[in-house]
Amino acid sequence: MKHNFGAGPCILPQEVFKEASNAVLNFNDTGLSILEISHRSKEFEEVIAEAERLVRELLRVPQNYSILFLQGGASQQFAMVPMNLLKEGGKAAYLDTGVWASKAAKEASKIGKIEIVASSSDSNYNYIPKNFEIPSDVDYFHYTSNNTIYGTEVFDKPKTNVPTVVDMSSDIFSRDIDVSEYDLIYAGAQKNMGPAGVTLVIVKDEILGKTSRIIPSIFDYHAHIKAASMYNTPPTFAIYTSLLNLRWLKAKGGITVMEQENIIKARALYDEIDRNPFFKGTAAKEDRSRMNVTFVMETPELEAEFLALSKERNLIGIKGHRSVGGFRASIYNALTLSSVNALVDAMKEFEDSKNKA
Amino acid sequence: MKHNFGAGPCILPQEVFKEASNAVLNFNDTGLSILEISHRSKEFEEVIAEAERLVRELLRVPQNYSILFLQGGASQQFAMVPMNLLKEGGKAAYLDTGVWASKAAKEASKIGKIEIVASSSDSNYNYIPKNFEIPSDVDYFHYTSNNTIYGTEVFDKPKTNVPTVVDMSSDIFSRDIDVSEYDLIYAGAQKNMGPAGVTLVIVKDEILGKTSRIIPSIFDYHAHIKAASMYNTPPTFAIYTSLLNLRWLKAKGGITVMEQENIIKARALYDEIDRNPFFKGTAAKEDRSRMNVTFVMETPELEAEFLALSKERNLIGIKGHRSVGGFRASIYNALTLSSVNALVDAMKEFEDSKNKA
Numbered sequence: 001m002k003h004n005f006g007a008g009p010c011i012l013p014q015e016v017f018k019e020a021s022n023a024v025l026n027f028n029d030t031g032l033s034i035l036e037i038s039h040r041s042k043e044f045e046e047v048i049a050e051a052e053r054l055v056r057e058l059l060r061v062p063q064n065y066s067i068l069f070l071q072g073g074a075s076q077q078f079a080m081v082p083m084n085l086l087k088e089g090g091k092a093a094y095l096d097t098g099v100w101a102s103k104a105a106k107e108a109s110k111i112g113k114i115e116i117v118a119s120s121s122d123s124n125y126n127y128i129p130k131n132f133e134i135p136s137d138v139d140y141f142h143y144t145s146n147n148t149i150y151g152t153e154v155f156d157k158p159k160t161n162v163p164t165v166v167d168m169s170s171d172i173f174s175r176d177i178d179v180s181e182y183d184l185i186y187a188g189a190q191k192n193m194g195p196a197g198v199t200l201v202i203v204k205d206e207i208l209g210k211t212s213r214i215i216p217s218i219f220d221y222h223a224h225i226k227a228a229s230m231y232n233t234p235p236t237f238a239i240y241t242s243l244l245n246l247r248w249l250k251a252k253g254g255i256t257v258m259e260q261e262n263i264i265k266a267r268a269l270y271d272e273i274d275r276n277p278f279f280k281g282t283a284a285k286e287d288r289s290r291m292n293v294t295f296v297m298e299t300p301e302l303e304a305e306f307l308a309l310s311k312e313r314n315l316i317g318i319k320g321h322r323s324v325g326g327f328r329a330s331i332y333n334a335l336t337l338s339s340v341n342a343l344v345d346a347m348k349e350f351e352d353s354k355n356k357a
Numbered sequence: 358m359k360h361n362f363g364a365g366p367c368i369l370p371q372e373v374f375k376e377a378s379n380a381v382l383n384f385n386d387t388g389l390s391i392l393e394i395s396h397r398s399k400e401f402e403e404v405i406a407e408a409e410r411l412v413r414e415l416l417r418v419p420q421n422y423s424i425l426f427l428q429g430g431a432s433q434q435f436a437m438v439p440m441n442l443l444k445e446g447g448k449a450a451y452l453d454t455g456v457w458a459s460k461a462a463k464e465a466s467k468i469g470k471i472e473i474v475a476s477s478s479d480s481n482y483n484y485i486p487k488n489f490e491i492p493s494d495v496d497y498f499h500y501t502s503n504n505t506i507y508g509t510e511v512f513d514k515p516k517t518n519v520p521t522v523v524d525m526s527s528d529i530f531s532r533d534i535d536v537s538e539y540d541l542i543y544a545g546a547q548k549n550m551g552p553a554g555v556t557l558v559i560v561k562d563e564i565l566g567k568t569s570r571i572i573p574s575i576f577d578y579h580a581h582i583k584a585a586s587m588y589n590t591p592p593t594f595a596i597y598t599s600l601l602n603l604r605w606l607k608a609k610g611g612i613t614v615m616e617q618e619n620i621i622k623a624r625a626l627y628d629e630i631d632r633n634p635f636f637k638g639t640a641a642k643e644d645r646s647r648m649n650v651t652f653v654m655e656t657p658e659l660e661a662e663f664l665a666l667s668k669e670r671n672l673i674g675i676k677g678h679r680s681v682g683g684f685r686a687s688i689y690n691a692l693t694l695s696s697v698n699a700l701v702d703a704m705k706e707f708e709d710s711k712n713k714a
Contacts, residue, residue, distance in 0.1 A: 002388050006395050009593055017381055017390045024378035031359050033374045035552040035598065038363050038674065071428040071554065072575060075589035079573030107573045190590055195392040197428065197554045197592030216436030216464045218429060232432035233547055235554030236366055237594060241392065317395065 003339035005329045006317030007148050007292065008170065009190040013334045016244045023240060034240050039233050047240050048229060054246040058255055059172075061179050061202055066225045068201040069239050074169045077186040077199065078104040080219050081142065081165055082111035085184070087211045090139040093117045095132070095158065098125040098147035099323070104167060108142070117141070124324065125150040127284035134160040140183065140207075146171035148191075149321040151294030151328065152287040157181050163207050171291050172200065173249060174333055175259040183207045191291070192333045194242030197235045249333065258333055265331050265340045266290040272344045276351050278302065282324055296326030303327070306350050313346045315339075360696035362686040363674030364505050364649060365527065366547040370691045373601045380597060391597050396590050404597050405586060411603040415612055416529075418536050418559055425558040425578065426586045426596050430545040431526045434556065435461040437576050438499065438522055438541065439468035444568045447496040450474045452489070452515065455482040455504035456680070461524060465499070474498070481681065482507040484641035491517040497540065497564075503528035505548075506678040508651030508685065509644040514538050520564050528648050529557065530606060531690055532616040540564045548648070549690045551599030554592045606690065615690055622688050622697045623647040629701045633708050635659065639681055653683030660684070663707050670703045672696075 004011040020034075027034040028043060037044055052067045061067060070076070081104075086092050090112060094105035096119035108114045118132035125147060134141050140163040146153045148170045155175075157164060163183035172187040179185065183204045190196040201221070208221055217223040217231065224231050252258060270288060273279045273295050282294045297303045303326060310318055320326040331340055361368040377391075384391040385400060394401055409424045418424060427433070438461075443449050447469060451462035453476035465471045475489035482504060491498050497520040503510045505527045512532075514521060520540035529544040536542065541560045547553040558578065565578055574580040574588065581588050609615060627645060630636045630652050639651045654660045660683060667675055677683040688697055 004389060004393055006393065009393060009395060009590065011393045012390070017392065020392070021378045021381035024374055024381060032361060032673075033369070035374065035377070036361055036363065036366060036368045038366060039553065071430070071433070071592075073428070073589045075575045076428070079575050107575070110571050110573050188590060195594055196396065196590045197595055214467050216467050218432045218436050218464070232430045233366065233545060233553045235428075235592060235595065237552055238554055238592065316389075 002314045002316055003335070003342050004317055005315060005331065005335065005339070005343070007321070007328060007330045009196045010330060010332050011334045012194070012241070012245055013248045016241065016248055016334075019244050020241045024237075034237055037236070039230060039236055044236060047236075047243055048234065051239055051243040051246060052229075054243065054250060055200065055202070058246065058249060059177065059179055059202070064206065065179060065202050065204050066221075068203070068221065068224050069229045069234055069242075070199045070201055070224060071197065071235055073188040073196075073199055074100065074167050074186060075103070077167065077201065078107035079111070080221070081140075081184065081186070082108040083213065083215050083219050084208060084221050085140050085163070085165070085211070086112040087139050088112070088213060091115060091135070091137070093134050093138040093141045093162070095129065095141070095143035096121060097128055097144055097152060097154070098150050100147070100149075100167065100169075101144040104142060104144065125152065126282055128152050128154050128287040132158075134158065134162060136161060138162050140165050142166070146289055146291050148292045148330070149323060149328075151283040151289045151292045151324075153289035153291065154287075171289070173255060173258065174262050174291055176255050189238060189242055194245050195238050197238035198242060261337065262290045262331070262333070265335070265337050266293065268337070268340050268344055269293050269329060269331065272347050276347050278306075278351050278354065279347060282326065291330060291332060293329045293331060294320060294324055294326065296320070296324075306346075309350055310343070310346055313342060315343050315346060318343070359671045359673055360692070360699050361674055362672060362688065362692065362696070362700070364678070364685060364687045366553045367687060367689050368691045369551070369598070369602055370605045373598065373605055373691075376601050377594075377598045381594075391594055394593070396587060396593055401593060404593075404600055405591065408596055408600040408603060409586075411600065411607060412557065412559070415603065415606060416534065416536055416559070421563065422536060422559050422561050423578075423582045425560070425581050426591055426599075427556045427558055427581060428554065428592055430553075430556055431457065431524050431543060432460070434524065434543040434558065435464035436468070437578070438497075438543070439465040440570065440572045440576050441565060441568065441578050442497050442520070442522070442541070443469040444496050445469070445570060448472060448492070448494070450491050450495040450498045450519070452486065452498070452500040453478060454485055454501055454509060454511070455507050457504070457506075457524065457526075458501040461499060461501065482509065483639055485509050485511050485644040489515075491515065491519060493518060495519050497522050499523070503646055503648050505649045505687070506680060506685075508640040508646045508649045508681075510646035510648065511644075528646070530612060530615065531619050531648055533612050546595060546599055551602050552595050554595035555599060618694065619647045619688070619690070622692070622694050623650065625694070625697050625701055626650050626686060626688065629704050633704050635663075635708050635711065636704060639683065648687060648689055650686045650688060651677060651681055651683065653677070663703075666707055667700070667703055670699060672700050672703060675700070
């Protein structure tokens with residue numbers, strides 16, 4: 001059995017793979033594949049309705065928020081957010097905590113004026129800036145809650161009275177949040193929600209319709225809300241598999257149970273990093289992500305040796321992103337504690353072998 | 358066994374369903390699901406490269422055209438085409454042959470100036486306008502090659518010297534085309550290419566980069582070409598399943614073989630419609646689609662009776678679109694001649710039962 005620590009598209013529960021695989025052959029005993037049923041069929045309408053209901057239930061989404069399943073990933077939201085929320089002549093504030101946060105700001109700057117309120121680019125984004133000021137006259141404030149590449153996470157929403165937009169692609173459904181604190185949440189599915197190809201958007205209805213910018217309907221949240229995510233043919237299989245995963249999450253006990261498991265998994269790994277003299281965490285301790293654990297070793301030679309050992313131990317996807325180097329272990333919801341323990345064991349084994357040598 | 362005449366997402370070959378289902382459990386003997394492998398992995402890079410190669414081979418795409426796998430369906434192309442090709446102060450020409458053609462024009466009009474060169478809306482789009490003039494000073498001419506709702510198809514590219522953009526969502530890979538006649542071809546996958554969630558774009562490189570409009574990278578064909586369809590996380594499963602389908606198409610003998618089969622299938626059905634006094638085709642004979650066959654009956658009561666008989670005979674998805682009424686049998690590549698024959702048999706059976714009554 002392989003332990004998949006990949007950063008995304010990433011591991012989902014084995015039960016989800018099994019059910020999705022069955023549905024490709026015979027969906028809900030219809031005698032048809034999930035891939036060949038119409039999105040306008042009663043069967044698929046039930047899929048998307050249940051998926052929406054589960055998102056609402058699991059995250060306790062208030063009634064004055066709409067839930068959308070779109071395409072194009074977080075990258076498309078980088079453009080759609082300013083197209084829909086940035087007034088002509090207005091300004092938006094962005095927090096720069098990494099490559100994705102920075103791209104979001106760059107794309108928004110093609111639509112209107114933006115201001116970077118703080119950045120940790122000075123130290124390769126290994127911490128989350130604090131005590132920055134968010135201007136009160138901006139149309140919205142945008143940040144990225146989890147930075148997959150650098151292994152940092154923002155657990156508390158920065159204080160501000162302006163509408164807040166957050167990219168939760170890599171930590172949504174991993175911990176409890178109060179949706180009412182946010183005005184728009186978006187997330188590419190391919191970490192904790194489902195396979196690549198669908199994007200979740202949760203938007204407070206009243207923040208829409210405040211710009212006079214004329215935009216194509218496909219980029220207009222209103223058009224998607226009006227059509228209940230069926231403005232055009234939705235990515236049916238990706239939504240169905242997300243539904244399977246949301247059902248799994250609910251059956252596990254929901255997000256608070258998941259969060260407890262994630263805390264335990266992250267602690268097990270960080271404890272070993274801090275204890276084992278061969279490894280060193282790269283992110284500031286107080287900002288350590290529970291989803292992506294980044295660490296390095298003294299020399300490239302040691303790293304190559306540990307990578308080889310990991311491979312032998314079926315630990316895959318742990319090579320770090322080139323901009324940080326070393327290792328990144330992504331420990332999303334579906335990655336089990338026993339997989340984390342397998343990695344910790346390999347780290348101990350490595351230490352032992354070196355001490356004996 | 359069910360005969361799936363649905364308009365899309367639609368039937369794909371049973372072999373494709375089987376292989377896709379297997380890959381959700383164990384992709385290429387990696388021990389991993391296709392849903393959990395990184396789009397940056399060697400394994401997935403081979404998937405997307407082979408898919409591109411097969412598109413190029415099957416459609417004989419010239420080297421000066423790029424092939425892209427994007428998200429958002431044809432509806433997103435309605436916006437991306439003018440964003441990328443319509444110059445500021447320029448104009449584009451659109452042919453109006455149905456709801457989708459009309460939507461494409463409407464979305465383009467939010468970006469720049471457009472002109473409708475001809476329309477068949479006067480007779481509920483039951484024919485393709487001919488002998489219209491395309492101004493020579495427009496940036497491009499756009500049309501829809503197959504109109505799923507009305508059952509009409511444009512087999513010959515309208516003559517013009519201006520760059521031509523065509524929405525081939527519902528007839529691509531169904532018949533031989535000369536790609537070099539076109540400047541941009543796009544197609545939502547969910548008819549003859551694969552499952553919903555991926556969009557094919559074939560674009561002649563030299564038509565790009567001629568507007569100075571600043572657009573978000575995610576909507577910029579150049580950004581996707583530069584990144585070989587990996588500007589952001591692609592819809593991995595939809596692309597993989599499309600690859601399986603393209604392999605099937607090649608193994609069948611390619612597009613000319615497919616086209617011959619499609620001609621035979623369409624003829625069998627249209628012949629019965631023309632012969633059987635209980636049924637009447639809705640599209641002008643010379644413009645009849647080979648993909649979507651639309652027909653009606655004398656009264657709503659007869660239609661309800663035939664629909665009930667079809668259900669008994671496992672013929673599904675044949676109810677017509679509300680704007681045409683009656684029936685629509687979609688006979689895409691993967692729908693077999695034996696399924697068409699099952700429908701023809703039901704039509705004969707219906708006639709017999711009425712004649713005996």
